[in-house]
Amino acid sequence: MRRPTLEAVAARAGVSRATASRVVNGQTTVAPHIRDAVLRAIDELGYVPNSAARSLVTQRTDSVALVVSEPPTRVFSEDPLFSTVIRMASVELEAVNKQVVLMLASSAKSHARVERYIAGGHVDGAMLISMHGADPLPSAIARLRVPVVSYGRPAVPVDIPYVDNDNVGGAETAVRHLVESGRRRIATIAGPQDMIGGQDRLTGYRNVLRDSDRRSIVAVGDFTRESGAVAMRQLLGDDPGLDAVFVANDLMAVGALQSLRLAGRRVPDDVAVVGFDDIEAAKYTEPPLTTIRHPVPEQTAAMVRLLLGLFEDGPAEPVILPTELVVRESA
Amino acid sequence: MRRPTLEAVAARAGVSRATASRVVNGQTTVAPHIRDAVLRAIDELGYVPNSAARSLVTQRTDSVALVVSEPPTRVFSEDPLFSTVIRMASVELEAVNKQVVLMLASSAKSHARVERYIAGGHVDGAMLISMHGADPLPSAIARLRVPVVSYGRPAVPVDIPYVDNDNVGGAETAVRHLVESGRRRIATIAGPQDMIGGQDRLTGYRNVLRDSDRRSIVAVGDFTRESGAVAMRQLLGDDPGLDAVFVANDLMAVGALQSLRLAGRRVPDDVAVVGFDDIEAAKYTEPPLTTIRHPVPEQTAAMVRLLLGLFEDGPAEPVILPTELVVRESA
DNA sequence: CTCTCGTGAGAGAGCGCTCTCTCACCTACC
DNA sequence: GGTAGGTGAGAGAGCGCTCTCTCACGAGAG
Numbered sequence: 206m207r208r209p210t211l212e213a214v215a216a217r218a219g220v221s222r223a224t225a226s227r228v229v230n231g232q233t234t235v236a237p238h239i240r241d242a243v244l245r246a247i248d249e250l251g252y253v254p255n256s257a258a259r260s261l262v263t264q265r266t267d268s269v270a271l272v273v274s275e276p277p278t279r280v281f282s283e284d285p286l287f288s289t290v291i292r293m294a295s296v297e298l299e300a301v302n303k304q305v306v307l308m309l310a311s312s313a314k315s316h317a318r319v320e321r322y323i324a325g326g327h328v329d330g331a332m333l334i335s336m337h338g339a340d341p342l343p344s345a346i347a348r349l350r351v352p353v354v355s356y357g358r359p360a361v362p363v364d365i366p367y368v369d370n371d372n373v374g375g376a377e378t379a380v381r382h383l384v385e386s387g388r389r390r391i392a393t394i395a396g397p398q399d400m401i402g403g404q405d406r407l408t409g410y411r412n413v414l415r416d417s418d419r420r421s422i423v424a425v426g427d428f429t430r431e432s433g434a435v436a437m438r439q440l441l442g443d444d445p446g447l448d449a450v451f452v453a454n455d456l457m458a459v460g461a462l463q464s465l466r467l468a469g470r471r472v473p474d475d476v477a478v479v480g481f482d483d484i485e486a487a488k489y490t491e492p493p494l495t496t497i498r499h500p501v502p503e504q505t506a507a508m509v510r511l512l513l514g515l516f517e518d519g520p521a522e523p524v525i526l527p528t529e530l531v532v533r534e535s536a
Numbered sequence: 537m538r539r540p541t542l543e544a545v546a547a548r549a550g551v552s553r554a555t556a557s558r559v560v561n562g563q564t565t566v567a568p569h570i571r572d573a574v575l576r577a578i579d580e581l582g583y584v585p586n587s588a589a590r591s592l593v594t595q596r597t598d599s600v601a602l603v604v605s606e607p608p609t610r611v612f613s614e615d616p617l618f619s620t621v622i623r624m625a626s627v628e629l630e631a632v633n634k635q636v637v638l639m640l641a642s643s644a645k646s647h648a649r650v651e652r653y654i655a656g657g658h659v660d661g662a663m664l665i666s667m668h669g670a671d672p673l674p675s676a677i678a679r680l681r682v683p684v685v686s687y688g689r690p691a692v693p694v695d696i697p698y699v700d701n702d703n704v705g706g707a708e709t710a711v712r713h714l715v716e717s718g719r720r721r722i723a724t725i726a727g728p729q730d731m732i733g734g735q736d737r738l739t740g741y742r743n744v745l746r747d748s749d750r751r752s753i754v755a756v757g758d759f760t761r762e763s764g765a766v767a768m769r770q771l772l773g774d775d776p777g778l779d780a781v782f783v784a785n786d787l788m789a790v791g792a793l794q795s796l797r798l799a800g801r802r803v804p805d806d807v808a809v810v811g812f813d814d815i816e817a818a819k820y821t822e823p824p825l826t827t828i829r830h831p832v833p834e835q836t837a838a839m840v841r842l843l844l845g846l847f848e849d850g851p852a853e854p855v856i857l858p859t860e861l862v863v864r865e866s867a
Numbered sequence: 868c869t870c871t872c873g874t875g876a877g878a879g880a881g882c883g884c885t886c887t888c889t890c891a892c893c894t895a896c897c
Numbered sequence: 898g899g900t901a902g903g904t905g906a907g908a909g910a911g912c913g914c915t916c917t918c919t920c921a922c923g924a925g926a927g
Contacts, residue, residue, distance in 0.1 A: 207595075208657070208681075210883055221907045226885060234905060253680075256656035257592040258883035262912045264538075266588070268658075280612065280619070288612035295640065304653055307638035309626065322635055325587035326539070327599075349584075350539075541913055552877045557915060565875060589913035593882045 209250040217246040229254060260326075268304035269512065270331040272319055274340060276311040284428065284456050285484050286501060290334060290356060293505035301513065303329070316342055324349050330512050332356060338399040352515035356508050358523070360401045366521040368508040370499035372402055375528030376409025379451050379479040379497050382530055384417050388449035388477055392422035394436040394461060396453035403428070406453040406481060422447060426457045433457025437464035448476055449536065455480040455487045455496055462490055462535070477536035492534035499528045540581040548577040560585060591657075599635035600843065601662040603650055605671060607642040615759065615787050616815050617832060621665060621687060624836035632844065634660070647673055655680050661843050663687060669730040683846035687839050689854070691732045697852040699839040701830035703733055706859030707740025710782050710810040710828050713861055715748050719780035719808055723753035725767040725792060727784035734759070737784040737812060753778060757788045764788025768795035779807055780867065786811040786818045786827055793821055793866070808867035823865035830859045 215225040220239055227235050228243040235243075246252070260266045271294055273280050273287060280287045295305045306328060310319045323331055323346055330352035333343055336359055344363045346353045355367035383391050393410045396403025407423070414421045424439045426432030433452060437460065440447060452458035458480035462472060470476045472492055480487060483498035507524045515521060546556040551570055558566050559574040566574075577583070591597045602625055604611050604618060611618045626636045637659060641650045654662055654677055661683035664674055667690055675694045677684045686698035714722050724741045727734025738754070745752045755770045757763030764783060768791065771778060783789035789811035793803060801807045803823055811818060814829035838855045846852060 211885095212883075222884080223886080223908080224906060227906090230885080236905065239906085253652065253655040253657075255592070255883050256658050257588045257597070258912090259885075260912095261586070261588040261592055261883080261914085262885045264912080285609075285612070288608045291612070291640070292608040295646075299646070299649065304649065307640075309622070309638075315626075315630075318630065318635065321584065324584040326584075327587050542915095543913075553914080554878080554916080555876060558876090561915080567875065570876085586913050589882090590915075591882095592884085592913080593915045595882080 208255070209252045211252070211254070214243065214246045214250060214252050217250065218242040266327060266329050267302060268306050268328050269298060270306050270308055270319070270323055270328045272308050272310050272331055272333050272342065273335055274310050274316075274333065274337060274342065275335045279429070280309060284454075286482075287334070289501045290505045293502045294332060294509055297506050297509040310342065320345050320349075323351055330354075330515065332508055332512060333359075335400070336360060337397070352512060354508055354512045354515065356504065358401050358405075360399070360404075366511050366515070366523055368504050368511060368524045368526070370504060370526045371528050372405035373409040373412070375481060375497040375499060376406040376451065376453075377413050378528065378530050379481065380410050380413040382495070382532070383449040383451060383477055383479060383536060384413060384419070386477065386536065389419070390422065390444060390447040391419060391449040391451065392424070392440045392444065392447045394433055394440070394450060394452040394457050395423055395425045396457075397427045398425060403453060410451055426453070426460075428454050428457060430456045430460040433460025434464045435460075437461035438468070441465075441468050441470075450476060450478055452478060452480050455482040455484045455494060458494055458496070458535075459486060459490055462494070466491075473534065473536050479536045483531050487531075487533070490535070495533045495536040496531050497528050498531050500526060539586070540583045542583070542585070544581060545574065545577045545583050548581065549573040597658060597660050598633060599637050599659050600629060601637050601639055601650070601654055601659045602665070603639050603641050603662055603673065604665050605641050605647075605668060605673065606666045608640055610760070611640060613760065615785075617813070618665070620832045621836045624833045625663060625840055628837055628840040641673065651676050651680075654682055661685075661846065663839055663843060664690075666731070667691060668728070683843060685839055685843045685846065687835065689732050689736075691730070691735075697842050697846070697854055699835050699842060699855045699857070701835060701857045702859050703736035704740040704743070706812060706828040706830060707737040707782065707784075708744050709859065709861050710812065711741050711744040713826070713863070714780040714782065714808055714810060714867060715744060715750070717808065717867065720750070721753065721775060721778040722750055722780040722782065723755070723771045723775065723778045725764055725771070725781060725783040725788050726754055726756045727788075728758045729756060731759075734784060741782055757784070757791075759785050759788060761787050761791040764791030765795045766791075768792035769799070772796075772799050772801075781807060781809055783809060783811050786813040786815045786825060789825055789827070789866075790817060790821055793825070797822075804865065804867050810867045814862050818862075818864070821866070826864045826867040827862050828859050829862045831857060 211222050211225050215222045220243060224235060225243050228240050298305050308319050310316050331346055332354055334356040339361050343355060343359050343365050347365050353365050355365055358367050358369045395407040398404055411421055422444050424436035426436045452461050458478055461478060465472055465476055472478055480494045480496035483496045487494040487496050504526055542553050542556050546553045551574060555566060556574050559571050629636050639650050641647050662677055663685055665687040670692050674686060674690050674696050678696050684696050686696055689698050689700045726738040729735055742752055753771060753775050755767035757767045783792050789809055792809060796803055796807055803809055811825045811827035814827045818825040818827050835857055
């Protein structure tokens with residue numbers, strides 16, 4: 206009582222297995238009446254091709270892994286990043302008939318699982334998101350000769366193509382905006398320093414402050430709203446006279462706005478705030494958040510294109526997307 | 537330059553393919569020195585078994601699908617439900633060496649994809665979460681003779697085993713608590729009525745109100761915080777004199793508390809609030825939320841056990857877990 | 868010394884599919 | 898009429914693995 210095979214379909218339609226296979230795979234060199242007979246047999250038997258058998262011979266699986274190196278608590282948080290990347294990647298890949306297999310790889314143990322899964326040939330390629338520090342996963346996967354791309358530049362210079370936005374340039378634009386609007390004591394709430402995005406945005410901040418002879422005032426968060434609130438309180442304690450803050454992502458900026466309100470500071474009158482990301486919520490903060498937009502859907506689409514290109518031995522050049530200052534009311 | 541096969545390992549170790557296979561699969565009927573030779577060859581070649589070939593003959597894949605019938609925006613939201621279920625299911629299944637493949641099936645199109653994926657034999661079984669209305673997926677998958685379980689009772693009486701908590705009983709306990717503390721006008725913010733959890737909790741509310749001769753006052757949300765805030769405003773408009781509200785999940789209760797605060801109502805003095813779920817955030821609301829606890833990790837573990845049982849032709853009895861009233865300060 | 872039995876290893880079939888090679892048949896042209 | 902060329906369909910190999918069957922060998926019993 207097992208699932209029907211192509212053999213059974215062929216027998217029922219009175220043709221050879223090869224012909225049945227041709228129909229299943231949409232080849233046009235089959236006479237219409239034979240084609241119909243096969244399709245009818247498929248329908249009657251409820252035939253579905255066995256994917257293991259198929260990929261054993263084609264050496265393809267038509268699925269790709271989307272590996273998120275982040276604890277579930279952060280993946281499933283208010284941060285719309287993961288949600289957007291996952292949705293867009295699914296949409297883009299479904300358009301070319303590929304299935305996305307989502308894998309969470311937070312611990313070292315799950316890293317090993319993911320690596321074995323990919324090494325086992327379950328997927329044709331992998332997309333990595335949100336890697337921390339010297340994550341061994343990219344190079345491990347690349348060593349398996351499996352096509353792999355990264356969302357965001359890997360922290361270690363490993364030779365895999367990636368798609369990123371101009372973190373340094375975006376941060377510079379943000380801080381320059383604060384400088385040009387006459388702010389004197391510009392602090393920053395940086396992102397996690399084991400992530401390249403966190404590092405680069407801090408670098409951008411430092412570049413501009415250095416050029417404009419201002420002192421840098423730094424607190425570090427972990428991209429969550431709470432950490433933004435905590436960091437802001439800390440900054441106000443360290444330097445009550447600060448009049449501007451560049452926050453490395455919008456979610457932390459929301460937390461920072463909250464702390465500023467509780468501390469009785471008016472935004473932007475007393476303290477100007479610029480975020481980074483331009484998430485949906487940035488429009489609805491009080492006051493609406495000035496921020497750096499980087500287009501997550503476009504970046505995701507570019508990542509998918511890059512991966513699909515690798516399947517065809519295409520070029521593996523990193524892609525850097527521009528960012529843009531969105532001026533609202535907080536700065 | 538393709539991946540090494542078992543044949544290559546066998547050749548290098550100077551044994552037959554069968555013996556190499558025995559070593560790979562941990563059989564003990566191999567002499568130690570031969571075993572070592574094979575392991576060395578595996579290591580030197582970087583051999584990893586081809587999963588397609590293996591599952592072609594074993595008829596197993598050692599992976600199971602976790603299908604979430606919900607748009608990504610809700611899956612990746614503040615609601616810790618999905619995060620917890622996904623994490624716990626992964627942990628439980630990794631313990632028995634199975635891989636979880638996460639699939640989002642929000643649209644009808646993605647439904648078809650998921651069905652084809654499962655029909656294609658990519659997974660040994662499926663777990664379904666968060667089904668809406670007359671979701672055709674459960675019966676479609678069951679028809680494929682693929683073991684399938686559901687997290688939560690399916691809306692349509694379809695013959696697949698499920699694990700649920702006592703939604704009706706929990707809601708009754710919550711509302712009875714409000715009745716017994718002397719509340720007269722008890723409203724509810726119900727969950728989505730195309731989900732069985734939403735329906736059952738409303739039923740529990742109605743059961744108790746009917747028995748205690750009170751009028752029901754109902755607003756409907758969709759389990760998000762925003763919808764809770766909106767529904768609460770609506771209830772206050774409909775019946776400014778209400779003195780209690782049972783909210784069908786904690787996330788909406790958080791929104792409701794916010795609306796009550798903005799409307800100048802004190803909790804619990806003016807309006808008592810009871811939620812449902814006992815999420816982490818319920819401890820930290822102002823005031824801390826009285827709620828119905830149902831153990832998501834246990835429910836998830838039970839779901840996994842149920843599925844594993846199905847693999848061994850075990851019993852397929854639905855499991856209903858009890859709920860518990862947690863009294864804090866909001867009621 | 869022969870027979871039985873247990874143990875460790877190899878031979879080989881076969882899982883369900885794709886795809887190349889081959890071939891039968893038909894049309895068209897010289 | 899013969900050959901070339903095109904078209905539609907079948908035969909069969911083989912993808913990489915597991916697992917049964919078989920067998921060689923050595924130990925222990927009669």
